[in-house]
Amino acid sequence: MYDFHCWADVRPARVAVTMADSGVEYTAGELAQRSRDYAQWLASQGIDAGDTIAVLLENRVEILDLALAARLVGAYIVVISTHLTAVEVSYIVRDCGAKMLFVSERTAGQASKLDMQGKYLVDEQPGSASLQSRVAAYLAGNPAYIDLSDRPAGRDLLYSSGTTGSPKGIKKALFAPDVRQGVADPELSFWIRQLNFDENTVYLSTAPLYHAAPLRTCLRVLNTGGRIVIMERFDAEKSLALIDRHRVTHSQWVPTMFQRILALPQECRDQYDVSSQKYA
Numbered sequence: 001m002y003d004f005h006c007w008a009d010v011r012p013a014r015v016a017v018t019m020a021d022s023g024v025e026y027t028a029g030e031l032a033q034r035s036r037d038y039a040q041w042l043a044s045q046g047i048d049a050g051d052t053i054a055v056l057l058e059n060r061v062e063i064l065d066l067a068l069a070a071r072l073v074g075a076y077i078v079v080i081s082t083h084l085t086a087v088e089v090s091y092i093v094r095d096c097g098a099k100m101l102f103v104s105e106r107t108a109g110q111a112s113k114l115d116m117q118g119k120y121l122v123d124e125q126p127g128s129a130s131l132q133s134r135v136a137a138y139l140a141g142n143p144a145y146i147d148l149s150d151r152p153a154g155r156d157l158l159y160s161s162g163t164t165g166s167p168k169g170i171k172k173a174l175f176a177p178d179v180r181q182g183v184a185d186p187e188l189s190f191w192i193r194q195l196n197f198d199e200n201t202v203y204l205s206t207a208p209l210y211h212a213a214p215l216r217t218c219l220r221v222l223n224t225g226g227r228i229v230i231m232e233r234f235d236a237e238k239s240l241a242l243i244d245r246h247r248v249t250h251s252q253w254v255p256t257m258f259q260r261i262l263a264l265p266q267e268c269r270d271q272y273d274v275s276s277q278k279y280a
Helices: 004-010 028-044 061-073 086-096 131-141 177-181 186-195 212-223 236-246 255-262 266-270
Strands: 015-019 025-027 052-056 076-079 100-103 119-121 202-205 227-230 250-252
Touching: 004 028, 004 061, 004 177, 004 212, 015 028, 015 061, 025 028, 028 061, 028 131, 052 061, 052 086, 061 076, 061 212, 076 086, 119 131, 186 212, 202 212, 202 236, 212 227, 212 250, 227 236, 236 255
Parallel strands: 015 227, 052 076, 052 100, 100 119, 202 227, 202 250
Antiparallel strands: 015 025
């Protein structure tokens, strides 16, 4: 079984996501319902198969909500770096043809140059309902279910770093609808063989989710029934504590993170049990 929503239907009470800083946990059932609700709302707003939505958010659960919803609705999702300027953000949103852009209170200024009808603030502010409130209001007034079963499975649309000019979108074909019924897509099958993802996997995501590897690995782990622990921001000692506390089996790092861990005093490092690690 290789689909998060299939796993959630079988084991709804199992924790699927832990946000490291806040400690907030989401069960598979909660995350599945959130993403299904988001998918219904997206479809009601005219998001069709092959359309694109964009996200400009710090590490938070709404990125997963929208990524899983995009999978259900058959859309592409572009997750944009929060370190880009307003001009750079505008370029990517226009280049990918996003029909919607989701921002937070913190990132809204970076989207200030975009005059688009489909720009939504995830957070609640005076005069502006939160995204969750919008979705809940729609569902309360529209109990009829929009059938999305014949749509292809949506996926991410990643942008290059732009080192040879402007960033370029890497748009791959959408997956067949049967992927949402638990059939492994070729990319997921490859990573299962390489890293042995399964329902016992606990993945520590140490980096921003706007990067390709963290986002895709989070989704792959969810689609194989595993659990993810997301750091809102990296801290060397805290990463070791999280491995110890959650018995993390898989993690992903860049060299500077290892340097920061090695810079910790030996007695600090030795107090954490990291023997659960299988792949780093």
